[in-house]
Amino acid sequence: MVNACLGRRRHKPKGDRTRRSWTEREEETLVVWLKEISVTGWKADNGFRAGYLTQLENAMKQQFPNTDIKGTPQINSKLTAWKKLYNSLVRMLDRSGVGFNIDYKIDCDDH
Template structure:
């Protein structure tokens, strides 16, 4: 359950504009839309669920992820006008742009987030000048709150498992293989419920390498 993270502005000019247009709307007007904090909460939770279910690819998400997110938003908000394209795609692109800028900032020695719970960048003027020289997108980000940053790491960060996380993945994989072998052995009549299952992998054939 994500805390009250969504009452804050999450990017540069993300507030959007009215859905009522006079005359012909340009491309930027069509993609801009005001999001409520609850909509952002559901979108972020849905993205994290996609990551947990293996939809994360090396350079983004697998094809079809926008349809999954549009469906999730429709379930949460039956009357919503949010579509995968352009609304959800535009919001995710804006979040990722802000995330990349924030990641660059916190890699500078002495730069981080304030310790008073405001989720704002903590740095001196010289450090901010350095940031601005490196990243034009950082303009206007200094005095904004970024409470989604930790959740964004999970969604946009590198998806290669390392250390204990990799061990957990391998343990889960081995358990899945073992359970599949047990099921196959039962189906073929090699074991029954009273049989010791510890040697099933060798009886049914070891699938690991």
């Protein structure tokens, strides 16, 4: 009650913040299902329609019956991380003298 009198808000305890490690097979399956829902009408001009995370969650449960992957936070977090990596890569490749070599590694000039 003292905190309320001082004008401080009570904070709700945060959820479990343990990280989940994705296997390569899980990531590949997520990419496949993202492509699938894009083709079947879940993709709009400015993003995915509402409910796409539920579709992805159900697809992941179908592929991995014992999984604990949820639409929020796991799939949403994975998509956010991929977007950040993609944007970083685009910014690097926009610079002159930066590109990919034969081994699909980033190659740049000494300058």
